[in-house]
Amino acid sequence: MKRIVVEFDGKAFDAMLFDDQAPVICGNIWNALPLEGPVTNTKWSGDMLRLWVEIPEPVERENLSQLQNPGDILFLHKWNGLRFVYGQARMQGPSGASPTPLVGRMLGGVEDLAALGKRVEWEGAVRLRVRRA
Amino acid sequence: MRRIAIELDGVTVTGVLYDDRAPATVAKLWERLPYEDRVTHAKWSGDMFHTNTDLALELDVSQWPFGMENPVGFQAPGDIVYLPAAKEIAIAYGSARFAWVIGPMMVSGIGRIESDLGAFAKKAERLQWDGAKRLVLRPLSPA
Numbered sequence: 184m185k186r187i188v189v190e191f192d193g194k195a196f197d198a199m200l201f202d203d204q205a206p207v208i209c210g211n212i213w214n215a216l217p218l219e220g221p222v223t224n225t226k227w228s229g230d231m232l233r234l235w236v237e238i239p240e241p242v243e244r245e246n247l248s249q250l251q252n253p254g255d256i257l258f259l260h261k262w263n264g265l266r267f268v269y270g271q272a273r274m275q276g277p278s279g280a281s282p283t284p285l286v287g288r289m290l291g292g293v294e295d296l297a298a299l300g301k302r303v304e305w306e307g308a309v310r311l312r313v314r315r316a
Numbered sequence: 317m318r319r320i321a322i323e324l325d326g327v328t329v330t331g332v333l334y335d336d337r338a339p340a341t342v343a344k345l346w347e348r349l350p351y352e353d354r355v356t357h358a359k360w361s362g363d364m365f366h367t368n369t370d371l372a373l374e375l376d377v378s379q380w381p382f383g384m385e386n387p388v389g390f391q392a393p394g395d396i397v398y399l400p401a402a403k404e405i406a407i408a409y410g411s412a413r414f415a416w417v418i419g420p421m422m423v424s425g426i427g428r429i430e431s432d433l434g435a436f437a438k439k440a441e442r443l444q445w446d447g448a449k450r451l452v453l454r455p456l457s458p459a
Contacts (some may be wrong), residue, residue: 277362303447
């Protein structure tokens with residue numbers, strides 16, 4: 184599996200892409216790296232940050248997850264960008280839960296990600312960067 | 317119905333409180349006005365924001381079904397709701413439904429905004445990007 188690095192607040196955390204389970208989507212993400220943009224909390228999905236970047240969107244909806252866990256990295260068709268789960272969360276909208284491609288996982292730094300989520304809630308969006316390891 | 321002014325980050329709208337549907341809750345809230353807090357954007361409920369400092373209204377919730385007056389399961393833009401268990405007020409500014417980690421929750425419908433939501437909704441939407449802002453509720457009409 185391909186290794187990536189997630190950077191925020193001057194810190195860097197290793198993560199991996201599930202290119203074996205979601206090869207087309209992860210290929211698009213890999214080819215788009217480095218990606219950098221603002222992160223905000225999601226409106227419907229709980230403890231989840233959205234990285235506002237554009238990734239070429241494939242037709243394939245690979246490795247769909249129904250439930251998400253802290254550290255999960257998601258790609259959401261139509262809305263694009265990446266999602267980082269840092270606590271109690273489930274990808275959903277006004278019509279309910281939405282099965283979502285699970286494209287990777289943080290290999291550490293979830294507590295830092297949770298602190299970032301709380302800070303973003305109170306102080307506003309901050310920059311986050313994802314690059315190849 | 318009692319009327320209030322709702323100021324979010326410098327933008328003020330007017331609203332009404334439901335004396336008829338939630339008389340005890342509205343009366344207790346009225347006693348606390350003017351009320352000021354820093355509000356943050358909802359993370360489970362869509363286009364909605366909520367207060368963060370406990371607003372205990374000292375209600376006997378055991379007397380009502382669902383533990384609250386005027387329980388509602390859906391919110392329209394401009395609806396003002398109160399959740400006794402969390403001691404918080406939430407205001408919908410767009411597509412919203414009060415929810416938490418377990419899913420949608422009943423809340424007490426206590427009022428609604430009656431003036432134009434446009435500028436107010438734009439301020440509310442910015443909470444997601446700019447973080448917490450000041451909310452003030454002020455009484456406009458006599459009790």
